[in-house]
Amino acid sequence: MIVYYDWNTSPNCLKTKILLNELGIPYEQRNVDAATVRGPDYRAKFPTGQSPALEDGPLRLAESGAIAYHLAEKHGALMPKEPNRRALMFQAMALEAALVAPTTGGQGLFGELYKPEPQRNLPRIAELRKRAQWVAEVLGAVLGERTYFAEEFSIADIQLYAAVAKSLEEGVSETPPKNLVAWHARMSDRPSVAQAREQYVPYQRKK
Ligand SMILES: N[C@@H](CCC(=O)N[C@@H](CS)C(=O)NCC(=O)O)C(=O)O
Structure with missing residues (x-):
């Protein structure tokens, strides 16, 4: 299952939350804050030290735009075909x-x-x-x-x-x-x- 790292004050995470709601796919949410994203464990996984971020099997992905392309493509939704x-x-x-x-x-x-x-x-x-x-x-x-x-x-x-x-x-x-x-x-x-x-x-x- 997808693991999604959410910082509830983040407008960038708001985008990913909307995306996940639109796709209606199951995911596990882990809540983060400034201390988490700036800490060594998080940065070892996500070098930018920013949220949103996602783990999808072996894939670790940050950047709301990249997350959007990845999930939309994978689920065949929210991207026009024409x-x-x-x-x-x-x-x-x-x-x-x-x-x-x-x-x-x-x-x-x-x-x-x-x-x-x-x-x-x-x-x-x-x-x-x-x-x-x-x-x-x-x-x-x-x-x-x-x-x-x-x-x-x-x-x-x-x-x-x-x-x-x-x-x-x-x-x-x-x-x-x-x-x-x-x-x-x-x-x-x-x-x-x-x-x-x-x-x-x-x-x-x-x-
Ligand atoms: N370009 C990134 C920007 C992400 C970003 O700036 N996230 C902020 C929260 S809104 C963050 O995690 N900042 C890290 C910090 O404050 O240390 C994206 O679109 O995901």
Whole structure:
């Protein structure tokens, strides 16, 4: 059985939880925290020292995107078969890793905002906020009139959801594209997402 390492405050783990819910496959969950992922036992298995991570038989896998590709492929779900839709899925997966995560993730805006106030880099925060607005516009333009990023629901929507939800819900973009707001509402209504969010305890800003 798959062993899944979950950190309940992690938006990256939120993606994997949604994925597991959508696939409906059995797995054993091991809860981790900062001390676990930074410890030598965990790092010996997963050199990045990050969650989410997975053991699937002899396979040890970190990186939410790699986990998504692996499980979707293995279970023949959540990846369009039609080549153009599949290409749109790859594009959205790449945008998440190349644009969204570096802008808003732990190395980006939210990483900066979650530092104790005296350590925050205010000019960098201002720059990242502007960039986050631009990234939201790019995502809105890429999504266009579609219901989901690859026309049909896919791992790309799951991969983008955590950061987009956090940004929209925390008011990062002053004027987020309407179609992206509608996509977020559509995603939040999915039972897999609602259920994953029940176990998710987002980081709180430090004063
Ligand atoms: N690119 C990775 C990012 C994973 C990541 O940053 N995980 C954070 C939790 S959200 C983590 O485990 N950080 C390790 C630490 O804080 O020491 C992914 O998509 O899985």
